[in-house]
Amino acid sequence: MTEVYDIVIIGGGPVGMFAAFYASLRDAKVALIEALPELGGQPLALYPDKKIYDVPGLLGVTGRDLVTNLKEQMGLFKVDILTDTTIINASRANDLFTLTTDKATILLAKTVIMATGKGSFEPRRLQIEEASKFEGVGLSYFLSQPEVLAHKIVAIVGGGDSAVELALAVEPYAKKTYLIHRRERFRALEQSVKQLENSQVEVLTPKKVTGIERRANGQLQVNLSHIKEANVTENLLADQLIVQYGFISQDQVIREWDVAPERDLYGVLVRENFVTSQPGLFAIGDVNSYPGQADLIAIGFGQAPEAVNAAIRCFDPDRGGPGHSSSLIIE
Ligand SMILES: Cc1cc2nc3c(=O)[nH]c(=O)nc-3n(C[C@H](O)[C@H](O)[C@H](O)COP(=O)(O)OP(=O)(O)OC[C@H]3O[C@@H](n4cnc5c(N)ncnc54)[C@H](O)[C@@H]3O)c2cc1C
Secondary structure (H helix, E strand, O other): OOOEEEEEEEOOOHHHHHHHHHHHHOOOOEEEEOOOOOOOHHHHHOOOOOEEOOOOOOOOEEHHHHHHHHHHHHOOOOOEEEOOOOEEEEEEEOOEEEEEEOOOOEEEEEEEEEOOOOOEEEEOOOOOOOHHHHEOOOEEOOOOOHHHHOOOEEEEEOOOHHHHHHHHHHOOOOOEEEEEOOOOOOOOOHHHHHHHHOOOOEEEOOEEEEEEEEOOOOOEEEEEEEOOOOOOEEEEEEOEEEEOOOEEEEOHHHHOOOOOOOEEOOEEEOOHHHEOOOOOEEEOHHHEEOOOOOOOHHHHHHHHHHHHHHHHHHHOOOOOOOOOOOOOOOO
């Protein structure tokens, strides 16, 4: 029989991760579901190396380090985590939510907390026919640990912050790092471009990838052509090709759920304790909308315990709490 969760949290960005931890701290049976192969949401996918200064208690933390800390915190108690899984429908019958995944599985939940940000993320893919064949076997769109590419030949494609920063992060470990971009100039921060110029990364511009082939030794042959002179071509050999064209986020799947909550132009409308128009369904972080809402991590972190505590009151009204071990008694 499919097990029933007290709380399923949809979206493994910072807000969903903290909500999952807090739910586990309150001993709820909790699952966290994330569309991407890695937890982390916007900070990991969009700005892993930028320093965040407005999270309390952290004196400038990179997106990557914040996510690592949140993962570690979640490891303290039991949270069931499913990555690479998108919730494509939510329905409700007999006080239970049924959540359908894109992997044709279902989850049952007494309450659901949406922490879906601006929608599920998907990388912008390389637009060549054979790209999908190499995805996961030499071609990737995501890298959270540059050190796994130690002693490898790595080719990175893209011209924005994420491509330049990834090339700089990989270069100290890799045997050789290439950065391929279709324009002469990079759109990254000036300081990052300066660092790139002073690094060992070999920059190949203005060039685009026109094909990928597998060599007998397992390496990829990446075919390039000059943007302005298509007949000027070259090939390079690489162990790993990483495309950094950014991510697209789309919340269409959520709009089509059977229990689609009411929304306005900015997101899902919430009332007290961040409950939506659907009883038992909460929305926290960037996904929600109310007067004065702001898309900030600290704000989503504050909403998480409130929604979790309210969710617990839905299925266990007598539990009471939350308390903490050092609660003050005011006389
Ligand atoms: C460039 C940039 C810089 C920023 N800098 C700061 C800063 O300095 N300080 C600050 O406080 N904020 C900053 N922000 C905003 C901050 O990143 C967001 O407020 C924060 O990420 C919101 O967290 P979240 O968990 O609500 O959503 P997200 O981080 O968007 O995470 C949502 C997650 O839900 C997943 N998801 C969505 N739909 C589904 C589904 N149906 N099934 C499964 N998974 C799903 C997505 O894949 C995603 O991983 C910045 C944002 C950007 C873009």
